[in-house]
Amino acid sequence: MTEPASAQEITISRVFDAPREVVWKAWTEPDQIASWWGPHGWTNPLSKITMNVRPGGAFRIVSISDADGTEMPSQGVYREVVEPERLVFEEPADGSWHEGAVSVVTLSDLGDGRTEVVLQATIHTSDDMRAQAEHGMKGSLDRLAEHLV
């Protein structure tokens, strides 16, 4: 049986053929974010991007669907900014398509000009679900979790 919480934590990693400083700038400069933020088929107009990359600073990126013009805002607050290796941002539980998440982005210098980026995202409800499971409702929640698979 899968833990209910495991479905609520997402880790994605990728090795990029670029030095860490270059990758860091791609994450922290609006005109670069504009080129890659969001899934395929979405465009990010520079005029709709604001980023204050410092702890406590806010960001907002509005992605627009190439297919039908639908707007998909991403917004949140930077919690940790450690150039060029660690970026933590929190997206609130409203107003955003991928909402209610804390994402930790770690950039590792592989020493050969490449950089590994690991994104660990935790959806807020996962902690609640796990706390609940630990409070003795595990059996019932396991059954409930079957609906989550």
Place this chain on the structure above:
Amino acid sequence: MATDQLSATFAALADPTRRAILARLAEGEATVNQLAEPFPITVQAVSKHLKVLERAGLVTRGRSAQLRPSRLKGEALREAADWLAGYRRFWEGSFDRLDGHLRQIQKGPAND
């Protein structure tokens, strides 16, 4: 994507009593009185929680006037799981594009 529906689902799931009610309903349908039994709260309070769960599409209630047993609906929870899959797609797609972007800007020192 029905963001409002998902917000309602996650908001409904954020409350421990409502999760407990869902867990109970995962075992089979139950009336408000049956649902209230294990909780130190009133039947009225349980009824309120049921309304939230109903609005979130997580629960349906029977038509019979007096008992109106509640039943778990799987779709909303499945949609929440789909949302997580969507989150993953968002980042997989972003990383693909970041890869392309990094290749592009490193092609030559004088781009643009």
